Each structure stands twice: as C-alpha cells, then as structure tokens.
Amino acid sequence: MKRVILSMLLCASVACSPTGRSVDSERTRLVRIGVLPDQAKEVLAQRYAPLVEYLAATAEVEVQLRLPESYEALLEAFEERSIELGWFGALTFLRAERESGAEPLVSRDIDLSFTTAFVTSSGATGRSIGDFVGRRFSFGPRLSTSGHLMPRYLLYQLGIDPETFFSEVRYSQAHDQTVLWAANNEVDLGAVNSTVHQAMLLDGRLEAGKVRVVGQTPPYTNYTWAVQPHLGEEVRSRLLDAFLSLDRTMASHRAVLDPVGAGGFVPVSVADYDELRIAANLLDEPGR
Amino acid sequence: MRSVETEQRGILRYFYYFVAVAGIATTFLVVSVYQRYAAEAVQDRVANFHLHTLTQVREVSAALAAAELARTRLKVEGQGGWATEGDRLEVKGQLSAAVHSIDRSVASIGRLRHGDADEKYRNAVRRLRVKFDGVRQAFEDEGLRADYEDQLAAFRLSIYQLDRLHSIDVERAVQGLGRASGKRTRQLVSLASVVLVLTVFVLWRLFVLLRFRLRRHSATRKALFERERELMQAQKMEALGTLVGGVAHDFNNLLTAVLGNVELLRAETPEGESPAVELTEIRKAAERAAGLTRQLLVFGRKDQAETGVVDLKLLFLDMEVLLRRLIRADIELTLSAEQDLWLVEADRVQMEQVLINLSVNASDAMPQGGDLTIDVSNVRVGGEAPALATIPAGSYVRTRVRDTGLGMSPDVQSRAFEPFFTTKESGKGTGLGLSTVHGIVTRNNGYILVESASGHGTIFDVYLPRSDGAAIKTGERAAEAPRGTETILLAEDDDQVRALVSAGLRSAGYTVIDTADAEEALEVCKRLESPVDLLMSDVVMPRMRGDELAQRVLEFFPGIGVVFISGYFEEEVLERVRELGSPLVAKPFKMHHLLRVVRQELDARREFGRSAHGM
Numbered sequence: 012m013k014r015v016i017l018s019m020l021l022c023a024s025v026a027c028s029p030t031g032r033s034v035d036s037e038r039t040r041l042v043r044i045g046v047l048p049d050q051a052k053e054v055l056a057q058r059y060a061p062l063v064e065y066l067a068a069t070a071e072v073e074v075q076l077r078l079p080e081s082y083e084a085l086l087e088a089f090e091e092r093s094i095e096l097g098w099f100g101a102l103t104f105l106r107a108e109r110e111s112g113a114e115p116l117v118s119r120d121i122d123l124s125f126t127t128a129f130v131t132s133s134g135a136t137g138r139s140i141g142d143f144v145g146r147r148f149s150f151g152p153r154l155s156t157s158g159h160l161m162p163r164y165l166l167y168q169l170g171i172d173p174e175t176f177f178s179e180v181r182y183s184q185a186h187d188q189t190v191l192w193a194a195n196n197e198v199d200l201g202a203v204n205s206t207v208h209q210a211m212l213l214d215g216r217l218e219a220g221k222v223r224v225v226g227q228t229p230p231y232t233n234y235t236w237a238v239q240p241h242l243g244e245e246v247r248s249r250l251l252d253a254f255l256s257l258d259r260t261m262a263s264h265r266a267v268l269d270p271v272g273a274g275g276f277v278p279v280s281v282a283d284y285d286e287l288r289i290a291a292n293l294l295d296e297p298g299r
Numbered sequence: 300m301r302s303v304e305t306e307q308r309g310i311l312r313y314f315y316y317f318v319a320v321a322g323i324a325t326t327f328l329v330v331s332v333y334q335r336y337a338a339e340a341v342q343d344r345v346a347n348f349h350l351h352t353l354t355q356v357r358e359v360s361a362a363l364a365a366a367e368l369a370r371t372r373l374k375v376e377g378q379g380g381w382a383t384e385g386d387r388l389e390v391k392g393q394l395s396a397a398v399h400s401i402d403r404s405v406a407s408i409g410r411l412r413h414g415d416a417d418e419k420y421r422n423a424v425r426r427l428r429v430k431f432d433g434v435r436q437a438f439e440d441e442g443l444r445a446d447y448e449d450q451l452a453a454f455r456l457s458i459y460q461l462d463r464l465h466s467i468d469v470e471r472a473v474q475g476l477g478r479a480s481g482k483r484t485r486q487l488v489s490l491a492s493v494v495l496v497l498t499v500f501v502l503w504r505l506f507v508l509l510r511f512r513l514r515r516h517s518a519t520r521k522a523l524f525e526r527e528r529e530l531m532q533a534q535k536m537e538a539l540g541t542l543v544g545g546v547a548h549d550f551n552n553l554l555t556a557v558l559g560n561v562e563l564l565r566a567e568t569p570e571g572e573s574p575a576v577e578l579t580e581i582r583k584a585a586e587r588a589a590g591l592t593r594q595l596l597v598f599g600r601k602d603q604a605e606t607g608v609v610d611l612k613l614l615f616l617d618m619e620v621l622l623r624r625l626i627r628a629d630i631e632l633t634l635s636a637e638q639d640l641w642l643v644e645a646d647r648v649q650m651e652q653v654l655i656n657l658s659v660n661a662s663d664a665m666p667q668g669g670d671l672t673i674d675v676s677n678v679r680v681g682g683e684a685p686a687l688a689t690i691p692a693g694s695y696v697r698t699r700v701r702d703t704g705l706g707m708s709p710d711v712q713s714r715a716f717e718p719f720f721t722t723k724e725s726g727k728g729t730g731l732g733l734s735t736v737h738g739i740v741t742r743n744n745g746y747i748l749v750e751s752a753s754g755h756g757t758i759f760d761v762y763l764p765r766s767d768g769a770a771i772k773t774g775e776r777a778a779e780a781p782r783g784t785e786t787i788l789l790a791e792d793d794d795q796v797r798a799l800v801s802a803g804l805r806s807a808g809y810t811v812i813d814t815a816d817a818e819e820a821l822e823v824c825k826r827l828e829s830p831v832d833l834l835m836s837d838v839v840m841p842r843m844r845g846d847e848l849a850q851r852v853l854e855f856f857p858g859i860g861v862v863f864i865s866g867y868f869e870e871e872v873l874e875r876v877r878e879l880g881s882p883l884v885a886k887p888f889k890m891h892h893l894l895r896v897v898r899q900e901l902d903a904r905r906e907f908g909r910s911a912h913g914m
Contacts, residue, residue: 120456252422255460260433260449275456280467 042066042246045077045085045094047103047234049152049185052078058270059098065267069253072246082154089113095242096250101156101233101287108281112240115280116247117254118232119273123283125233126205127157127165129226130193137200140169140226146199148177151186155204156233156287158186162202164290165228187211194221204233206272232283236276251278310508313501320497327490331483338479345472349465352411352420356462359404359427363458366397366438367451398438405431408461423461430454544867547592548839551866552793554592554887557585559799562890563806589887590648606743608766609645611675611696612636615654622658622673629668630661636675643696643763649739656732657700657759664704664757672701678762690746694765701758707751715749736761780891781898785832786810790820790848791864792840796886800835800864803890804897817843821851830856833901838865838872838883846875858908860900864888 044063046055055078067074077094079085082103088094090111099107107113129140137143150173151158159182166173173180181198183189186207193201194217205227211217236254238247254276257264268274372390381387409424433450565578619634626632654673661671678697680690707715711722716737740747740761751757787809791797794815801811812831814820817840824831834852836845849861863876866886876883882896 120459248417248419252419255419255423256426258426258430258453260453274452275460277456277460278463278467280470282467282470 041073041075042096042250043075043077043094044096045079045088046098047085047100048079048081061267061270066250066253069256070249072249082152086110092239095239097237099235099237101284102154102160102291104235104237105284105288105291107237113237114240115235115237115283116251117276118235118279119271120275120277121206121273122234123232123277124230125157126230127162127202127228128205128208128224129162129200130190130203130208130222131200131225132194132196133220133223135199137225143200144176145178147179148173149181149183149189149192149198149201151183151189151202151204153182157204158189158202160287160290160294161228161231163294167294187216190217190222210272231286232279235279313504316497316501320494323493324490327486331486334479334483338476341472341476345469348411349469352408353462353465355404355408356458359401359458362397362400362404366394366401369394369397370438394438398435401431419464423464427457427461430457548867550592551886552796554585554589555866556795556799558582558887559803559890561585563802606644606646608642609647609650610640610642611650611698612640614647614650615673615675618651618654625655625659626662626671630665631670633670633672637677640675641677641694641696641765644766645743645763649743653736653739653761656736660732661700661702661704664702669703674699690762695762696765698761699758701756703756706753706755706757708753712749712751780807780894782808783898783901784808785901786812787833787835788812788814788820788823788831788852790814790817790836790840790845792816792837803893807894816840817848820848824852824855831859833860833862833897835862835864838863838876839867846879849879849881858904860904862897862900
C-alpha cells in the first residue's frame with residue numbers, strides 16, 4: 012500500500028514538475044557550423060571563413076565549419092547533433108525545427124524582408140506571370156524557400172497550379188542556375204531568390220538586361236542561423252551577442268558581413284516563420 | 300462472518316487511499332502556487348522591463364525619424380537657400396530637439412534595470428549608446444560627415460536589434476504564460492480526475508462496508524428478535540407449567556381421595572357382589588384421570604417418574620383407541636407388535652406421552668392424509684449398522700413410528716429435538732413435543748433416531764433397553780396390604796385425603812392421630828406422653844412445610860419413621876425430602892402401596908433402633 016502511495020505521489024510530482032532547457036552542453040566550447048549548400052563548396056568555404064574566425068574570437072569558442080553535400084545532409088547533420096549552429100533556408104529550418112527542435116537565433120537584416128523574383132529572358136513576350144500559361148517553368152532547388160515554397164505559395168494565391176498551368180515544371184540545383192536557364196531560354200520563366208539575382212548582376216555573372224523581372228512575392232522571413240535546442244544558455248548568448256555586435260562601420264566587421272551579404276544581424280524567433288509555416292502546411296510541401 | 304481484524308485492515312486501507320488523495324492534491328497545490336508565483340514574476344518583468352524598454356525604443360525611432368527629416372530639410376533647403384534665418388533656426392531647433400529626445404530616451408533605456416537583466420540587453424543598450432554617439436556628431440555637423448549614412452544605418456540596426464530582443468522575449472513570455480496556463484488547466488483536470496476516481500472508489504468501498512454492516516445488524520436484530528420470542532415462549536411455558544403443576548397438585552389430592560375411598564369400599568365388598576363391578580369401573584376412571592394428571596406434570600416437567608417394568612405391546616395396544624381419536628380420520632393407523640416382545644424399564648405414563656407426541660407429530664406432518672404405522676419389535680444392536688452407530692451394542696425394544704408425510708430437510712432434521720423449534724405456524728405448535736419425547740427417552744436410558752427426507756416421510760425409532768424383570772400388568776390386583784399396630788401421627792391439610800389415609804391406616808390396624816396442619820401436629824406432640832412410631836406428612840402445607848415439621852417432630856421423638864405424601868413435585872421440595880432420607884409417596888396413590896411403604900419404613904426404623912441398641 013505504501014509503495015502505491017509513493018508511486019502516486021511520484022507521478023503527481025513528475026506531472027507537476029516544470030520542464031527546463033537542458034544544460035548538458037553548458038560545457039560545450041566547440042561550435043560546429045553547418046551551412047546551406049546553395050553554392051559550390053569552395054565558394055561557401057571562402058564566404059564563411061571570416062565569420063568563423065570572427066565568432067571564434069568574439070564568442071570565445073572553438074568554431075569548425077562543416078560543408079554538407081546537400082540540404083538533406085545538412086538536416087541529417089543537425090538531427091545527429093554533429094553541428095551546433097546551422098545556416099538554414101526557411102523551409103529547411105521548418106524541417107529542422109520539426110525534426111530536431113531547431114531554435115532560430117539570428118537572421119541577416121535583409122532576411123526579414125526577403126522576396127522571390129519571377130524572371131524571364133529579356134526577349135520573352137510575357138509581361139506578367141499569367142502570360143506564361145503553357146510555357147516552361149522552373150523553381151529553384153526543391154527544398155529552397157525562396158526558390159520553391161514561397162513562389163509556389165504565390166502561385167497558389169494567384170489560383171495557379173504550376174503542374175497544369177505550365178507545360179513543363181523543373182527544379183534547378185541552385186538559384187543562379189535558374190537565372191541562367193531563364194537568360195538562355197532553357198525555360199520561359201524562373202523563380203529565383205532576389206538577392207542571388209542582384210548578386211549575380213553585381214559580381215558580373217549575369218549580364219545586365221539579359222533577364223527581366225515579371226513578378227515578385229511579398230516580403231517574407233527566409234534564412235536563419237539556428238541552434239540546437241540543447242545548446243547551453245551561455246554559449247547561445249555569446250553567439251547571439253557576437254552576431255549582433257557585427258558593425259558595418261568597422262572595416263574588420265565589413266570583411267565578415269560582406270561575404271555573407273549582410274548589413275548586420277537581428278534576433279529572430281519562431282514567430283517570424285508563422286507565415287512560412289502556414290504556406291508549408293497549406294501546400295503540403297517537404298518542408299512540413 | 301468477517302472478522303474485526305479484517306474490517307480494521309479494510310478501514311486502514313481507506314485511510315491510505317485518503318492519504319494518497321490528500322498527498323496528490325497537496326503536491327498539485329504547491330506546484331500550482333509556485334507556478335502562479337513564477338507566472339506573476341514573468342508578468343512583472345514583461346510589464347516593467349520589456350514593454351517599458353520597447354516604449355522608449357519606439358520613442359527613439361520616432362525621434363530619429365524627426366531628426367532625419369530635419370536634417371534632410373537643412374541639407375536640401377540649405378542648398379537652395381533659406382527664406383529667412385528664422386526658418387533655418389527653426390528646423391535646426393527641431394533637429395536639436397529630436398536629438399535631445401533620442402538622447403533622453405537612450406539614457407532612460409540605459410537606466411532601466413530589472414533584476415539581473417541578461418547580458419544581451421546590457422550589450423544591446425551599450426551598442427545603442429555607442430551608435431548614438433556616432434550619429435549625434437553627424438547631426439551636429441549637419442550631415443557634412445562622409446560616414447554619416449553608415450553611422451545612421453548602424454544606429455538604426457542597433458535600435459532594431461534592441462526592439463526585436465524585447466519583442467521576442469515578450470512574445471516568448473506570453474506564449475510561456477499561455478502554455479503554463481494550459482498546463483495548469485491540464486493538471487487541474489488530471490488532479491480532479493484522480494481525486495474523483497479515488498473518491499468514487501473509496502465511497503464504493505464504504506458503501507460495501509456499510510451494506511455489510513447493515514446486513515449484519517439486520518441479522519443480529521433478527522436473531523435477537525428470535526431469542527426474545529423464544530424467551531417469551533419459554534416464560535409462557537414456565538407460567539403454564541406452574542399453573543399445570545398447581546392444578547395437578549390439587550387434582551391429585553382429589554384423586555387420592557377418590558381412589559382411596561374406592562379402594563376401601565372395594566376391600567369391604569366381596570368379589571363379584573354389587574357394587575364391586577361399579578367400584579372397579581370408578582377405580583379405572585380415577586386411575587385414567589390420575590394418568591392424565593401425570594401427563595400434565597410431564598408437560599410441566601414437574602413429574603416424578605415412576606419407573607417400572609413395562610410391556611410396551613400391552614401399553615400401546617391399550618392406547619390404540621386413544622390414538623385413533625387423536626389423529627385425523629384421513630390418516631390410516633396401523634399398530635403392530637412382535638409376539639414375544641421383551642419388557643423394558645420405563646415410566647408407563649411417560650411412554651404413553653412419547654407415543655402420543657410422536658403420533659400427533661406424524662399426523663401434523665400429513666396435512667393431505669397418509670399412513671401412520673407404529674411397530675414395536677425386538678432388536679439386537681451389534682454396531683454394524685451405520686444408523687445405529689450411536690447406540691451401544693445390546694438388546695432393545697424398538698418402537699418405530701413411520702409416517703408418509705412431508706418429511707424433513709437435513710437442516711430441520713438436525714434441529715428437530717431442540718426445545719421450541721417448530722416448523723408449524725405460530726400458535727399451532729409449542730416446539731416442545733419432540734423435545735419432550737427426547738427428554739423422556741433419554742431419562743429412561745433409551746435412544747431416539749430420526750430418518751427423513753423432504754417429501755418422503757419420517758421414521759422415528761425409539762430404542763429402550765431390554766429389562767429382565769416382570770411386568771406389572773394393567774388392572775392387576777394388588778397383593779394383600781401389610782398391616783401393623785403402631786401409632787402414626789398424620790399431618791395432612793386436605794380433609795378428604797386426611798380422612799382417606801386415616802381410614803386406610805386404621806383399617807390396617809394402626810393407631811392414627813389426625814392433624815390438619817403442622818402446628819396442630821406439634822401441639823399433639825407436646826401433649827403426648829409416649830412417642831408415636833411414625834410421622835406421615837404432606838409436603839406442601841400452609842404456614843409450615845412437611846420437611847420442617849418432620850425435623851421438629853424428630854426433636855420430640857428421635858428415631859421415629861417419617862413418610863411424606865405429596866402431589867406437588869417441585870425440584871426444591873424433592874431435594875429437601877431427599878436430604879431427610881425419608882420415602883415420598885406420590886399422590887394419587889393406591890392404599891396398599893402406601894401401607895407397604897409405611898410398613899417398610901417402620902420395619903427399617905425398628906431394625907435401625909435394634910442395631911443402635913446393640914451397639
């Protein structure tokens with residue numbers, strides 16, 4: 012009888028006990044970073060090297076950069092806890108959040124108002140998306156927020172089912188590939204991350220006037236740096252502070268910010284992805 | 300019946316259940332209070348820290364917008380030339396006021412503290428102040444600095460960062476409070492469910508316990524009621540027995556007078572002459588009346604058994620007519636007896652009672668009619684028959700009374716001989732019939748067995764040990780009465796009995812001094828010059844009992860004989876008489892029997908006196 016009573020009291024106390032964040036990684040001093048493989052590995056390594064160096068120095072932790080082969084590999088690495096900090100697109104973040112409890116930490120200043128552009132070659136006749144009925148269309152990577160989810164969500168809101176509206180629907184391997192397909196008339200219309208489009212114009216990979224924009228999504232939150240849920244509060248706080256301290260007015264910080272296309276970083280929360288979550292749920296896309 | 304210990308353990312178990320319920324409820328309550336306190340702390344932090352800071356941050360943003368507008372005007376309108384110096388100064392003033400407002404708000408944000416606010420807030424505020432210092436100089440230089448746009452963007456970013464830090468924490472706090480509230484609700488529902496289930500369980504167990512106790516209470520009340528009823532029945536029977544005893548006593552005196560006088564007349568009347576035949580009939584009737592009186596005394600348990608050698612065949616055959624009157628017409632009576640039936644040692648009247656009771660019982664067991672068979676036979680019990688295992692080996696006369704009635708269930712059978720146990724309707728049976736039979740048979744060294752099954756009739760077997768003596772036949776004329784010449788002091792309060800006894804004694808040659816009570820007898824003793832030889836006294840007399848009188852008379856005349864006569868057989872009376880060692884003759888008696896007892900007592904005293912003198 013006493014055992015029964017003790018069990019009941021134990022159950023009651025367990026049921027009432029407040030749940031707290033794990034502190035097992037409070038001792039963690041090694042932060043492994045995984046990034047979205049949206050560019051060639053060499054490009055990515057070069058792009059993130061200054062940031063890795065900066066974080067190690069400012070947050071006083073050892074930082075290692077891991078370059079996964081694909082979006083799936085990034086998610087697996089996060090799920091296996093072989094990385095503590097990940098650079099995700101919105102759709103991959105939603106999956107990481109669902110599968111591994113990923114928690115958003117910071118985003119670039121531009122990521123809170125991200126857009127996707129629908130581009131076509133300058134010689135094409137269409138003036139808006141609706142003019143491209145029966146023509147060839149390409150999204151970006153299947154797991155890309157800006158290349159797939161959000162343009163598909165816009166099409167859904169416009170009443171367009173891409174698989175029936177267009178004569179052909181493709182998925183490119185990268186945003187720049189989508190732009191080049193549109194520029195070279197390999198597809199008639201392409202959905203592309205606006206910042207990639209702008210970057211290609213700036214760095215000369217795309218000749219000015221080669222493509223023109225016929226549509227654009229409303230702003231949405233896209234990329235984010237997210238951490239493991241078990242990451243200790245102290246390390247988490249140091250990383251956050253390091254990101255927020257990056258200042259464009261300082262030359263050394265500009266060397267970090269410019270390669271990743273950021274004017275600075277801002278804190279983000281799960282609520283910033285509510286709209287995306289709705290889109291993902293609605294379209295029943297892989298990001299769900 | 301459940302033991303008290305088991306019941307106590309049950310109650311202790313319920314106590315444990317209550318402790319468990321109370322423990323769970325208390326735990327939930329403590330945790331709930333703690334969570335409530337934590338929630339209040341969060342609410343306080345949100346209201347006094349986050350929202351206050353956000354207000355200041357928004358004011359900084361608004362002031363920054365005003366400052367930028369003023370600066371743009373200064374830049375644009377300055378290039379185009381001011382209409383008046385006053386206009387320029389006014390815009391300049393607006394710029395200064397905006398910068399001052401930013402300064403004041405940033406300072407206010409810097410002063411805001413809430414407990415051990417996170418370092419991230421302190422760092423964010425520090426960055427805000429640093430960036431503001433950068434833009435303040437730019438504003439004062441009226442936009443002439445080259446890095447103005449970068450400084451302004453950095454300041455805007457720091458404002459945005461601080462805004463989002465607080466906004467996100469407010470959002471998390473609100474979500475946390477919502478989750479906590481939801482959790483509390485779930486906990487309360489869980490608690491209520493557990494408490495409800497346990498309470499229902501405990502109440503159910505208590506209900507079972509209560510029901511058990513009520514049933515036991517009901518059974519106890521029923522048993523108590525039964526005992527009360529039996530007690531009342533016993534008291535009623537006791538009163539009836541006392542009444543019967545008293546009536547029988549007086550009746551015995553009357554019969555003693557009748558029988559005595561008839562006997563005297565019969566003695567004086569030659570055999571065969573008138574009215575010898577009539578006197579014989581009167582004597583038979585009186586003897587039958589005496590038998591009835593004895594039955595009443597048996598019923599009242601105040602009888603004095605007169606054991607003798609009895610031929611049950613003659614006794615029962617004599618009763619056939621009586622039995623046929625007792626049982627109903629729809630019952631066929633068959634009475635049979637073995638030709639050379641052994642004799643038994645028993646009281647005739649009591650054996651009659653046994654047969655009557657068993658026959659009446661059988662008759663009642665056959666409401667639709669049937670066969671009643673009475674068979675008397677010799678049996679030798681060797682112990683080999685299972686049913687006779689309780690009877691010692693030997694020779695017995697078995698009286699078998701068999702009916703074809705309703706029979707008895709094993710339960711009823713096991714209680715058949717219990718006093719006051721009856722299956723008859725209330726008022727129709729005393730519950731004494733079979734118990735009286737059992738008592739009589741046992742007192743006569745016999746055994747009674749019953750064999751029955753519901754719907755298959757009943758057999759009662761009465762076993763009485765075989766006797767080697769000779770039976771006194773009914774109606775047998777008594778031997779010649781012994782005579783004497785001694786003096787007898789007679790004390791008898793009943794005039795008729797006294798006259799009869801006196802006459803009988805005198806006719807036998809004795810000298811009789813009659814007295815009506817003990818006092819008169821004592822007076823006579825005082826006056827007498829020579830002692831009497833024997834005191835004959837009734838036992839129950841007014842003012843002084845016979846035994847007391849005997850003791851007083853023996854003081855006058857030590858060593859004389861004493862004979863008591865009595866029709867009343869209270870155990871207490873018999874005990875006193877037995878203590879004196881004197882014979883007691885039961886009323887009604889036959890005169891020759893009384894004379895024989897008197898003679899034996901006188902002879903015994905004489906023998907005693909001789910031996911005493913010889914010593």
